Each structure stands twice: as structure tokens, then as C-alpha cells.
Amino acid sequence: MLDQAREAWVENSRMLGNPSSLHASGREARRVIEESRESIAADLGVRPSAVIFTSGGTEADNLAIKGLFWKRREVIAGAPVIIASPIEHHAVLDPLTWLAEHEGAVISWLPIDAVGRVSAADVEAAIAAADGRAALVTVMWANNEIGTVQPVHEIAAVCRAAGVPFHTDAVQALGVLPLTLTGIDAVTITGHKVGGPFGVGALIAETNLGLVPVLHGGGQEREVRSGTLDAPGIAAFAVAVHHAVTQQSAHEARLRKLRDRMISGVASAVPSAVLNGDRADRLAGNAHFSFPGCEGDALLMLLDAAGIDVSTGSACSAGIPEPSHVLLAMGVDEPTARGSLRFSLGRTSSEGDVEALLAALPGAVERASRAGTAARR
Amino acid sequence: MRVVAAMSGGVDSSVAAARMIEAGHEVVGVHLALARKPESSRQGSRGCCTLDDARDARRVADMLGIPFYVWDFAERFAEDVIEDFYAEYEAGRTPNPCLRCNERIKFAAVLDRAVALGFDAVATGHYARRVDGPHGAELHRAIDPAKDQSYVLGVLEQWQLERSLFPLGDDMKGDIRAEAERLGLLTANKPDSHDICFIPDGNTAAFLSRRLGDLPGDIVDAESGEVLGVHTGTYAFTIGQRRGLGLGNPGGGGEPRYVVDVDIDTRRVMVGAPERLDVIGIEAIKPTWANLPLAPEPVAVMAQVRAHAIPVPASAHFDGARIHVELLQPIRGLASGQAVVLYDGDRVIGSGTVDRTHKRP
Numbered sequence: 001m002l003d004q005a006r007e008a009w010v011e012n013s014r015m016l017g018n019p020s021s022l023h024a025s026g027r028e029a030r031r032v033i034e035e036s037r038e039s040i041a042a043d044l045g046v047r048p049s050a051v052i053f054t055s056g057g058t059e060a061d062n063l064a065i066k067g068l069f070w071k072r073r074e075v076i077a078g079a080p081v082i083i084a085s086p087i088e089h090h091a092v093l094d095p096l097t098w099l100a101e102h103e104g105a106v107i108s109w110l111p112i113d114a115v116g117r118v119s120a121a122d123v124e125a126a127i128a129a130a131d132g133r134a135a136l137v138t139v140m141w142a143n144n145e146i147g148t149v150q151p152v153h154e155i156a157a158v159c160r161a162a163g164v165p166f167h168t169d170a171v172q173a174l175g176v177l178p179l180t181l182t183g184i185d186a187v188t189i190t191g192h193k194v195g196g197p198f199g200v201g202a203l204i205a206e207t208n209l210g211l212v213p214v215l216h217g218g219g220q221e222r223e224v225r226s227g228t229l230d231a232p233g234i235a236a237f238a239v240a241v242h243h244a245v246t247q248q249s250a251h252e253a254r255l256r257k258l259r260d261r262m263i264s265g266v267a268s269a270v271p272s273a274v275l276n277g278d279r280a281d282r283l284a285g286n287a288h289f290s291f292p293g294c295e296g297d298a299l300l301m302l303l304d305a306a307g308i309d310v311s312t313g314s315a316c317s318a319g320i321p322e323p324s325h326v327l328l329a330m331g332v333d334e335p336t337a338r339g340s341l342r343f344s345l346g347r348t349s350s351e352g353d354v355e356a357l358l359a360a361l362p363g364a365v366e367r368a369s370r371a372g373t374a375a376r377r
Numbered sequence: 378m379r380v381v382a383a384m385s386g387g388v389d390s391s392v393a394a395a396r397m398i399e400a401g402h403e404v405v406g407v408h409l410a411l412a413r414k415p416e417s418s419r420q421g422s423r424g425c426c427t428l429d430d431a432r433d434a435r436r437v438a439d440m441l442g443i444p445f446y447v448w449d450f451a452e453r454f455a456e457d458v459i460e461d462f463y464a465e466y467e468a469g470r471t472p473n474p475c476l477r478c479n480e481r482i483k484f485a486a487v488l489d490r491a492v493a494l495g496f497d498a499v500a501t502g503h504y505a506r507r508v509d510g511p512h513g514a515e516l517h518r519a520i521d522p523a524k525d526q527s528y529v530l531g532v533l534e535q536w537q538l539e540r541s542l543f544p545l546g547d548d549m550k551g552d553i554r555a556e557a558e559r560l561g562l563l564t565a566n567k568p569d570s571h572d573i574c575f576i577p578d579g580n581t582a583a584f585l586s587r588r589l590g591d592l593p594g595d596i597v598d599a600e601s602g603e604v605l606g607v608h609t610g611t612y613a614f615t616i617g618q619r620r621g622l623g624l625g626n627p628g629g630g631g632e633p634r635y636v637v638d639v640d641i642d643t644r645r646v647m648v649g650a651p652e653r654l655d656v657i658g659i660e661a662i663k664p665t666w667a668n669l670p671l672a673p674e675p676v677a678v679m680a681q682v683r684a685h686a687i688p689v690p691a692s693a694h695f696d697g698a699r700i701h702v703e704l705l706q707p708i709r710g711l712a713s714g715q716a717v718v719l720y721d722g723d724r725v726i727g728s729g730t731v732d733r734t735h736k737r738p
Contacts, residue, residue, distance in 0.1 A: 297446065297448070297449070298490070298494055300446075301405070301444070301446050301494065302494065302495075304444060305405075305444070321410075321447065321449050367493065367494055367495055368494070370493040371489075371490045371493035371494045
């Protein structure tokens with residue numbers, strides 16, 4: 001966590017009050033929350049009333065998707081259609097499949113191109129094809145695995161013209177890309193991706209969207225989200241968001257330089273490596289490669305042993321490795337998808353880290369390709 | 378050494394991993410995912426292979442402070458163990474899938490992968506002893522006779538044994554549980570696993586029938602040739618089986634009847650008196666040797682045909698293709714497809730797959 005965020009957290013953890021209470025300590029806690037809300041709203045250029053605190057990105061995505069779906073179902077005749085990209089995070093994909101299985105939603109999956117990008121024209125076509133039954137559109141701001149940045153403002157414009165609400169998961173984008181939220185109906189952000197605490201996030205959504213609640217109870221957040229709020233966590237979250245937004249361009253420039261060094265270094269250290277996603281228009285801290293003939297899990301283990309943390313994409317809760325749904329949706333075959341790794345750079349990454357990776361990678365790839373045939377024939 | 382500790386999520390492999398760390402090795406915990414869609418929690422007497430077990434294994438690795446990974450061998454397991462299981466039953470033989478898994482997965486595919494990734498050995502929680510003899514690694518029975526698993530490891534060849542470690546073979550199961558308690562491992566009181574891991578309810582006949590379907594045939598008295606009843610598939614019958622024949626009243630003299638033969642071509646299941654089950658000679662194929670091969674001249678051995686069968690004295694030799702075993706004491710009920718493991722005292726000589734049996738003339 002960022003030092004400033006941790007200080008805010010520790011400082012505010014001394015407070016006794018429940019922000020829902022009317023007494024003095026309660027008022028003090030509520031003041032911290034409301035100031036945090038105003039701070040985040042100012043940083044993101046929205047009204048404070050649009051900031052709905054949640055327990056993180058997953059809850060914010062669930063609230064946006066289910067809340068919008070249930071609201072829109074009231075006015076749609078027939079089975080409501082949700083238009084989505086197939087490369088969303090599981091916090092979006094799983095609510096979609098749940099709504100399809102249990103609530104009669106029809107999911108219209110958007111095509112993506114070879115770098116994993118959705119086009120606004122395809123969104124427009126999908127809305128037209130839904131024939132008045134489009135309930136909402138959800139497309140992430142930038143992909144967490146391959147880093148591809150989506151044309152969210154073009155999509156937002158298409159949605160607005162058609163009168164269909166648009167949600168975007170901006171968890172990966174906050175702090176790395178400049179975020180202009182104008183014209184976007186609902187935006188998911190979370191604390192731990194920007195040096196804030198785990199377990200605190202927000203859905204940015206104007207009150208007039210009429211979201212139907214997912215969590216029922218005390219109605220603490222505009223009657224849309226219930227649950228006693230975590231004032232110290234929210235204070236730290238606000239500090240982290242402020243830092244993310246004010247430092248964004250310097251942070252992005254630093255990451256981009258490191259990342260480009262990493263991409264060119266990997267290309268020369270392991271000539272067979274294939275870069276996935278768009279070379280230029282991707283998250284500054286992201287690089288994603290396929291290593292033909294290697295198992296990503298074996299590479300991960302070998303790099304782990306060399307002190308380098310990388311990720312193979314999506315791992316299910318039991319850790320049974322699954323090929324990345326993002327790569328599969330991009331048309332990558334399963335063996336190649338299994339032989340792929342994501343290298344993420346962040347606030348604490350240094351040139352030394354990149355050099356350590358480049359030193360360890362060729363040997364790891366060589367070993368992993370030897371192991372590659374052991375698990376599969 | 379750099380050691381992969383295979384961690385099923387049970388007490389034995391947990392302690393095996395802990396002992397490898399205590400012995401000063403550089404240990405990485407690996408859980409083998411053998412099912413594409415594992416059950417989320419335990420059923421019956423199983424103690425491995427569910428998501429709960431994977432989590433238990435991970436938690437133990439955390440407590441021991443070692444890295445932990447899940448290796449996906451589901452595809453290999455489905456091909457080499459489950460498909461083989463169906464095919465063997467379909468062909469009228471009785472396979473042992475645990476043995477097959479050790480032979481093809483745990484001490485082959487997993488071992489190969491570990492070696493390719495730079496490890497020196499794989500350690501498991503099997504109860505057996507690896508002894509360094511004058512001709513390299515030897516496999517011996519565990520100290521605890523009730524837990525000894527040398528039979529299911531009897532298919533391992535020398536190159537596999539050289540890279541295998543069995544840290545539990547010198548101890549009694551009770552002591553292993555006590556050690557797990559002492560180490561504070563959450564798996565200390567988990568029940569032992571018994572059943573075939575991919576048949577959670579233990580109903581092998583139902584499992585086979587879902588895949589192989591109905592293959593009806595007659596149940597025939599081996600003595601008289603009289604048709605006593607019908608069955609829905611020969612795969613539900615194993616030589617030596619007494620229960621589940623569905624014949625109502627016992628045979629002529631009120632004696633229990635056993636499956637004495639299964640004819641896959643006519644789908645006839647022959648039943649008869651237990652004396653018809655007595656096998657006095659075995660011819661086995663697919664030989665494996667733990668160390669030096671069996672001699673071409675008959676030598677005195679002990680022969681074991683099931684994981685928990687009592688070994689019987691025998692004379693055995695290897696003619697270059699088949700193992701010939703002359704049993705000095707008959708074995709009641711032996712089906713082709715079963716493995717016979719030969720011992721010299723506590724030492725495993727090797728194994729073969731039963732191809733033909735000889736009965737008393």
C-alpha cells in the first residue's frame with residue numbers, strides 16, 4: 001500500500017463510530033466517508049452522489065450488471081439482451097452467465113479482433129440486432145491480461161445515442177490511463193490496484209440510473225448498496241485514488257519506458273516469443289507473451305524460483321490451471337494459450353527487476369520447453 | 378537435492394513433504410489435478426482429489442513454508458488410466474488403476490516433468506522403502522505391514538526408483554498421524570483414502586455401465602452348463618466374486634457360488650464352487666524389474682496378486698518374454714489383468730500382468 005494511504009488508514013482506524021450512527025463519533029466517521037467521497041468525485045470529475053462505495057471491483061461489477069439488468073427488464077418487452085465483450089474479467093463474465101442461466105438474460109457477445117479490441121461499430125450493430133431489447137452494454141476499459149485498451153468513449157457515444165446504459169470495468173485503467181468519465185453511465189474502480197487497501201472499491205454511477213440493489217439491508221449507500229461502511233478503508237482508498245489520478249501521467253510514462261525495455265529485451269532474449277495484444281495501445285505496465293512449446297505453469301514456477309512473480313492469466317480458485325479465456329476468445333489455440341505469461345509492472349517495479357527477468361527468462365524457457373512434452377502428448 | 382513433494386491433501390503426503398524439508402532438501406509442493414471437473418468436497422472414504430483436498434494440500438504447503446503448485450495431469454490421467462480401465466474391463470480383464478497411475482502418471486509423467494524442470498527426485502507419501510543395494514535402488518516393503526504399498530509400486534523400474542523417495546516407509550501409520558499432530562498439520566485427522574479416486578461412490582459396476590452400456594448375457598453353472606440367470610454386462614463380474622450375482626438361492630448343495638470364469642465372446646459368466654477358483658500357476662506378461670531381472674531358471678519367491686493379499690510361496694522364472702510362476706500354495710480367484718508382484722523376502726523383484734492362469738488338472 002502507498003505510505004500516504006496506509007497513514008490515512010491507521011489514523012482513521014482510531015475512530016470508534018459507526019458512520020450510520022447519529023451520535024458524535026458516528027458523525028465523525030460519516031464526515032471522513034463524505035470527504036473521501038467528495039475527494040474521489042473531484043479526482044474523477046463526477047458528482048459526489050455518483051460514488052457508491054463497495055467491497056471492491058467484483059461487487060461493483062455485480063451491482064452494475066445485475067442492478068442495470070433488473071432495472072431495464074422493467075421496461076423491455078421480451079428477453080433482455082446484455083451486450084458484452086468475451087474478454088471481460090470473471091467479475092463481469094460470471095454475473096452475465098448467472099443472469100443468462102437464472103434470470104432469462106440473453107448475452108450478445110461482441111466480436112474482438114486479433115489484438116483483443118472491440119469496435120464501436122460492432123456495439124452499434126449488436127444494439128440494432130437486439131431490436132429494442134438491449135438492456136445494457138459492458139466492455140472493460142482495458143484488459144487485465146493482454147492490456148489492450150478499448151475505445152470506451154466511442155462505445156459510450158453509440159450507447160448514449162441508442163439510449164442503452166453503458167458500464168465499463170476500469171479497475172486496470174485507473175492510475176495508468178487518463179480517465180474521462182463523461183458520457184459513461186457506470187464505472188468500476190477498486191483500491192488495491194492503485195496502492196489502496198484490498199476490500200474497498202466503488203461503482204461510479206449517477207443516481208438517475210435507478211440501479212436495483214444486490215445487497216439489501218440498511219441502505220447506507222443511496223439505498224442502492226447496504227452494509228456498514230469501512231471509514232478507515234475508504235479514507236485510504238480516497239488517498240490512493242487522488243495519488244493515482246494526480247500522478248497518472250508521470251506513472252504511465254515511467255511504466256511505458258520500463259515496459260518497452262522489457263518487450264524488446266524479451267524479443268531478443270527469446271526470439272520465439274510472441275507478443276499478445278496491441279504493441280502500442282496497451283496498458284503501460286503490461287506485457288503478455290506466448291512461448292511456443294512451453295507450459296506457462298512450468299515457466300511461472302521456474303521464474304518464481306528465480307524471485308520473479310508472473311501470472312498465467314486466469315487461475316480458478318483451486319489453482320487448477322485453465323487456458324486464458326481472453327486468448328481463446330482472440331482465436332489463439334489452446335496449447336499456445338497454455339504457454340502464455342503476463343508480465344505486469346507497477347509502482348514498485350524497477351529497471352533491476354526487468355533486467356533480472358531478462359537474465360532468468362532464456363534458461364527458464366529452455367527448461368520449460370523440455371518439460372512441455374511431459375504433461376501432454 | 379531439489380525435490381518435488383507430491384501432495385494429495387492427505388496426512389501421509391503432508392508428513393512426507395515435512396520430512397523432506399527437515400532432511401534439508403529444497404522442496405516444492407505439487408498437487409496433481411487428475412480430474413477435469415473435480416468434486417468440490419469429499420464423499421465416502423475418499424481422501425484425495427477433490428477441491429477441498431487441493432486446498433488442504435495448499436494450506437499444508439503454506440504452513441511448511443514451501444512453494445506450491447497444481448500440475449494438471451487430467452488429460453494424461455483420462456487417457457492412460459481411465460480409458461485403460463474401461464478397455465481392460467471391456468476385454469474381460471481386471472485392471473488395478475492405482476498401479477497404472479503409479480506406472481504412467483506419478484512415477485512417469487510427473488517424474489519426467491520434474492526432472493525436466495530441474496528437480497532431482499519426487500517424494501510421495503507411499504508406505505514403502507527405497508534401499509540402496511549393490512545394484513542400485515531397490516524397493517522394499519514398508520515396516521508397517523498393514524499400510525505397506527510396495528505392491529502398487531511394484532511396477533516401478535529402476536530408473537523410476539532412482540528418482541523416487543518414500544520418506545514414510547520406516548514408520549508405523551500411527552506414528553505418522555502423531556507426527557502430523559505435532560507439526561500442527563490440518564490433515565492430521567483426515568481419513569485414509571480407499572476407493573478408486575475416479576469412482577467416488579465406490580460402485581464400479583455402475584461406473585462401467587454408464588460408459589459401456591448394457592451387454593446382456595447368461596449366468597451359467599460351470600459344472601452342469603445350466604443357465605441360472607442373466608446379467609447386464611460381463612464387466613460387472615470379476616473372477617472370485619461372490620456377491621452381486623443375483624441368483625437368489627445358493628447352488629445345489631447350498632454352497633455359495635463364485636464367478637469362476639468370464640467369456641467375453643459369448644458374454645457368459647460361469648459360476649461354480651470355490652474349488653474351481655484355485656490357481657496353481659500364472660503366466661504374466663509386461664514384465665517390470667525393480668532392480669535385476671528375474672533369473673531364467675526357477676527361483677524361490679513370494680507372489681502377491683492384490684494390494685492387500687497375503688503373499689504365497691512360489692517358484693518363478695523369466696523366459697525372456699513371460700514370467701512363469703508356479704504357486705506352492707493355490708491362490709483362490711485370480712483374473713487376467715491383475716498384477717502379480719514377486720518378492721525376495723521384503724524386496725520387490727518385479728511385476729507382471731496376469732495373462733493366463735493354470736488350475737489344478
